[in-house]
Amino acid sequence: ISKRSAILITTGGLGPTPDDLTTQAIANAFNTSLEERPGIWDNIKQKTNSLINRKQAFFPKDALTITNNTGTAPGMIWNPIEDFTIITLPGVPSEMKEMWENFVIPWMKEKKLLKEKFISHNMYFAGISESELSQKLNDLFESKNPTIAPYATLGEVQLRLTAKSTDNINAQELINPLIDKIKERTDLFCYGENKDSLASTIIDLLRQRGETLCVAESCTGGGLGAALAAIPGASDVFLGGFISYSNSIKENLVGVSAALLQKHGAVSTQVVEAMATGSRNKFQANWSIAISGLAGPTGESQNKPIGLVHFGLDSPFGCTSSSKLFSPRHGRTGIQKLSVIQGLNELRLYILARA
C-alpha cells in the first residue's frame, strides 16, 4: 500500500465496542502496540460515564491524536513508516466532517500535502430522469477539467462539476461556462445549486414575495411539511398544515364536502383541489399544496392503482391539480418520498409560472 499512496484515510471502527477494531488493526499491521493517553481518557470521561469507552484512549506511541469535539472517539494521524501517513476518523458523519475540516485539512495544508485545489459545484434537477438528463448533456460528459459526474437519488438527479487547478479563482473560471451551458440546456429542470434543496427554493421564492404557504397531506402523512420545516427560517413562510389521513378529518377539519368525498373518493383530483382550497382558507395562507394518493401496499381499486397520487395547488391565481402514477415497485415509503419530491417540484413550477 505505502508504495502506491502517501496517505491512507480510514473512517469508522473507533467506537467503544469490541467490534471497533480500526486502531488495533492498523497498529497490528505495523507490529506496534497501543498505549493509553491519560489526558484523552480524562477528556472522554467528561462525555460519558461508560468504562468501556476507555479503549478509545489507546493509540500508537508516536501518533498525533485528533480531538473529537462532538463525540467520544478521537482520531489519529500516524506515520508508521517514512512518507506514509495513516489518518483515522470516526464513522459518524457529523463527527468525521468536523474533524476533517477543523484538523485534517489544516494539517495537510501545513505539511504541504495539498498540491492541487479541487472545486466542486453541485447542480440539482427534478422532473427528469438521469438518462433523459444525460442525453441532453451527452457531449459535455467528455469534459476532463472540469469533470461532470451524475448521481441519481430517488426522484432527483445531481450533477457534480469538479475543476482542478492551483488556485481557487482559476478553478471557478473553468466551471462557470459549463454551468451556463448546462442551465441553458436544462432550463426549469434545474432547480438549484450547491446548498439548495427543492424545499429551500420554495421557501426562498415565497420569502422574497413576503407570502405564506400551508399544506394538506393525506398519503404522505406529514413528509411534505417535514421537508419544508427542515429549512432554517422556514417559519417566515411555512404556517403549517393538516395531516388529514382519515376521510372524517378531510371533511370535518379541512372542509372537503362529504358529497365530493362520496362521489369521487379521497384519491381524486376533485378532492385534492378541495383539500388545497380548504387548507388555504383555514390557514389564511397565500399558497397551499395538497397531496392525496395510494401508497399501498393495499387499498387499490379498479381505476385507482397503487402509486396513483394527486397534487392540488391553490393560490390567488386559481386552483389546479396534477397526477402522477409511481411504480408500485418503489414500495410504500418510496411512493411517499417520491410524492413529496414531486409535490415540491409541482409547487415550485406553479409559483414560478405565476411569480
Add this chain to the structure above:
Amino acid sequence: ISKRSAILITTGGLGPTPDDLTTQAIANAFNTSLEERPGIWDNIKQKTNSLINRKQAFFPKDALTITNNTGTAPGMIWNPIEDFTIITLPGVPSEMKEMWENFVIPWMKEKKLLKEKFISHNMYFAGISESELSQKLNDLFESKNPTIAPYATLGEVQLRLTAKSTDNINAQELINPLIDKIKERTDLFCYGENKDSLASTIIDLLRQRGETLCVAESCTGGGLGAALAAIPGASDVFLGGFISYSNSIKENLVGVSAALLQKHGAVSTQVVEAMATGSRNKFQANWSIAISGLAGPTGESQNKPIGLVHFGLDSPFGCTSSSKLFSPRHGRTGIQKLSVIQGLNELRLYILARA
C-alpha cells in the same frame, strides 16, 4: 484476488452514463471484450427511450446475465477463470435486493456455494446510548456463535445477532437464549425486533386496543406523522394531525389559548400539553402526542436554548409532558429527527404504562 476468494460481488456502476464503468473495468482486468446481447437491449428499450442505455446490454461473451425486473441495468454472473466467480449488481438498493433474492441466492444454492447458513436477528433499542447498552451486555459480546454486533444510528441502537449453522432450526436455537438474556437485561429499552420500528410498535399496540391516535407538531413540521404514515395499515390507527408551525395556528386551529401562549411561549410544557389536548379534541382521537421545541439555528432565548424540545401526551388516562435537551451540534435536521424518535418512544412508554 482469486486466490483468496471464490466469489467477488460488486454493486453499482452499471448505469448508462460514462462514469458507470464496472462491467468494462472487470472485463479489462481479464483482457476480455464486451459484446452486445441483442435480447437484453430489446428489453431495456421497453423501459426507456434513451439511447445511451444501450451500453447496459454489453457483457463478456460467456457471462450469465441477471435480469433487472425493476430497473434498466442487468447484472451478470461470470467465471473469468476457473473457480472464481464475479457477480455484478446495480447500486440502487431496491433493484440490488430484488436481484439478490430472486436470482443470486437461488443460483448460489444450486451451485452448492452456500455451505453454511447464517441467520440474523435484529433487536432495536431507544432511550439508551450505544455505550450504556454495551455496558449492560459487555460479557455477551464475547460470544462467537451467535455473534453480537451493535450499530448506532441517530437516537437508536441496533444489535444484530448472527448465528452460523448447517440448518435453519439449529441456528435459531442458538440465537433464542441470547435474545432472552438481552431482553431480560434491557427491559423496556428494547422496543422491537427484525421488521419492527418505533412507529410500527405504536401502530400495533393501538390496533390491538382498537384505538386511534393523532399528532400536533410544531418544530418537527410533520416528521412524526410521516413516520407513522410510513407503516402499512397505519390508517387503522392514525387519524392525522396538525402541523401547527405558527403561533396563530396553534391558537386558531389547535385551540391553545392566547393567554397560555403569551404567558409561557410556544416552547413550554404548558403549551405542548394544550396542543396535545386540543388536537385530541379536534380529531376525536383516543391518544395524542404534541411536539414543540427549538430546532435552531436561530430563535434561542435565555431560558430556552437551541435543542430544547417538549413532548405532550394526552389520553383518557390524563395529560402529561416531558422535555429533552438535544445537543445543538446535531443541527436543525438532526434535532428534528431526534425529536421524532424521542416523541415516538415517549408515546410508546406512555401507552405501555397504561395498557
